[in-house]
Amino acid sequence: MTPAARRYIFLVAGAGFLAFYLWGLAGLPGFGRYPGPYGTVINGIAVAQTKATGVVSAINFSYRGFDTVGEEFVLFAAATGMSIVLRHLRGERERPALDEAMDRTAPATSEAVRMAALLLAGPTVVIGWYLASHAQTSPSGGFQGGVVLATAFILIYLAGQFLVFERVSPIAITDATEAVGAAGFVCTGLGAVPLGLPYLSNVLPLGTTPGAVDSSGTIALISFFVGVEVAAAFVLIVGELLEQALLVRQEGR
Amino acid sequence: MTPHVAAVTTPYTVPAALMDTLQVTVLVLVAAGATAVVLTRQPVRQVVMLSAYGLLLAMLFMVFQAPDVTLSELTVGAVVLPILLLLALAKVRRREE
Numbered sequence: 001m002t003p004a005a006r007r008y009i010f011l012v013a014g015a016g017f018l019a020f021y022l023w024g025l026a027g028l029p030g031f032g033r034y035p036g037p038y039g040t041v042i043n044g045i046a047v048a049q050t051k052a053t054g055v056v057s058a059i060n061f062s063y064r065g066f067d068t069v070g071e072e073f074v075l076f077a078a079a080t081g082m083s084i085v086l087r088h089l090r091g092e093r094e095r096p097a098l099d100e101a102m103d104r105t106a107p108a109t110s111e112a113v114r115m116a117a118l119l120l121a122g123p124t125v126v127i128g129w130y131l132a133s134h135a136q137t138s139p140s141g142g143f144q145g146g147v148v149l150a151t152a153f154i155l156i157y158l159a160g161q162f163l164v165f166e167r168v169s170p171i172a173i174t175d176a177t178e179a180v181g182a183a184g185f186v187c188t189g190l191g192a193v194p195l196g197l198p199y200l201s202n203v204l205p206l207g208t209t210p211g212a213v214d215s216s217g218t219i220a221l222i223s224f225f226v227g228v229e230v231a232a233a234f235v236l237i238v239g240e241l242l243e244q245a246l247l248v249r250q251e252g253r
Numbered sequence: 254m255t256p257h258v259a260a261v262t263t264p265y266t267v268p269a270a271l272m273d274t275l276q277v278t279v280l281v282l283v284a285a286g287a288t289a290v291v292l293t294r295q296p297v298r299q300v301v302m303l304s305a306y307g308l309l310l311a312m313l314f315m316v317f318q319a320p321d322v323t324l325s326e327l328t329v330g331a332v333v334l335p336i337l338l339l340l341a342l343a344k345v346r347r348r349e350e
Contacts, residue, residue, distance in 0.1 A: 056321040131324065139320035147328035154336060234333060241340040 050202065052219050053211035057135035061142075061222040065200040068222075069185060072229060076182050079233040083175070086240045109158070117159035124152040132227030136216035142223040146230025153235045157242065166239070174236045181229025188222050275316045283309050300338045307331035 029035045042059060052058040060068050132145025153169055192201035200218070207215035214220075267275075286306040293299040307330030314323040 140324060141321060144321070144324035144328055147325075147333060151328065151332055154332075238333075238336060238340070241337060241344075245340045245343040 047210050050216050050219060051206040051208070051210045051212075052136040052216035054134070054136050054138055054140065056139065057141050057223060058216065058219055061135065061219045061226075062200070062202055065189065065222065068226075069189065069200075072182060072185055072226060075230060075233045076178065079178060079236045082237055082240050083171075086244060114159045117155040121152050121155040121159065124148060124155060128152060128227075128231070132224055132231075133220070134213065135223030136220045137211045137213060142226025142228075143230050145223075146227040146232075147234055149227065149231035150234035150238065154238055169235050169239055171236065171239065174232050174239065178229055178232035178236060181225050181227070181232060184225030184228065185222055188218050188225065191218075272316070279309070279313045279316050283313050286310075296342055297339070300335050300342065303338070304331050304335040307334065 034040075042055065042063065046055045046058050046063075047053055050058040050062055052062075128145045128148035128151070130145070131140040131148055132142050135141040135145075156168055189200035192203045193199060195201075195203060197203060202217045202219065204217035204221065206217045209215060283306075286302075286309040290299060290302045290306050293302045307326060310330055311323045311327040314320075314326055
């Protein structure tokens with residue numbers, strides 16, 4: 001194909017795209033105008049129905065809880081796939097990564113970085129725990145809390161070294177924790193089935209005060225399990241990648 | 254069912270004009286940030302720019318009143334994604350040496 005023909009095809013396709021794009025833009029509701037009824041309905045009934053003032057969490061873990069199960073397993077499958085792709089192959093030997101230049105040692109982590117990472121690790125755990133356990137009261141939730149918890153492990157790696165990272169998060173335990181989190185979500189949903197209710201029905205006592213920590217029934221419980229699953233999945237993914245970056249694998253003979 | 258939720262004035266209500274200014278400012282900053290990420294050609298610096306861009310996006314979601322999305326973007330976009338990219342870059346660099 002000649003460059004001229006190529007340009008011609010681009011111009012025709014580009015003009016077509018632009019026309020449809022502008023047509024679509026013209027049909028959009030005005031900025032900040034929400035046309036659908038769904039959000040307004042949810043805003044009206046969610047707090048009374050679920051006793052959760054974190055309405056986004058109520059939607060995520062109750063109204064559309066089944067969608068969230070699917071999303072949960074996207075991350076689960078990603079972490080599992082990573083463990084499988086990066087597994088030890090037969091005949092592969094590992095040697096610790098040495099600095100390739102023989103006449104110098106690897107630069108040590110600066111004291112400032114280690115100190116900052118150590119100081120941040122504790123508060124990070126607290127914030128992650130708070131986020132994962134307060135989905136029912138305020139903007140937060142298991143996903144955000146889980147990622148923050150995983151960040152604490154990364155800080156520990158920054159403050160120490162890879163060996164410490166492996167010691168605080170052995171792959172077998174991280175794997176098991178991830179599975180427990182995912183299974184906890186699924187089983188909380190299954191808990192409603194023997195009572196003759198649809199999957200993921202909110203069967204636990206809702207509490208009386210909207211926005212109290214012990215309110216909202218299964219919403220808080222599912223958020224907790226999601227937090228466990230997400231934290232373990234991210235620790236697993238980062239751990240596998242750290243191993244890949246820091247250890248060198250060779251073909252054995 | 255009323256079509257719109259009635260506006261409630263609280264001690265924390267921000268004047269609409271100020272909110273508009275904030276939203277426009279952050280939108281412009283996000284556009285500038287995205288351009289800066291694309292124009293940064295050195296991979297390690299690009300990852301750092303991407304992390305800063307994640308922070309900008311988190312601010313965008315905040316001023317558009319989506320605090321849950323803000324938290325997700327803050328943790329994933331500004332922290333975890335850059336870490337994964339940095340690890341990948343470290344691996345590639347080691348192989349090249």
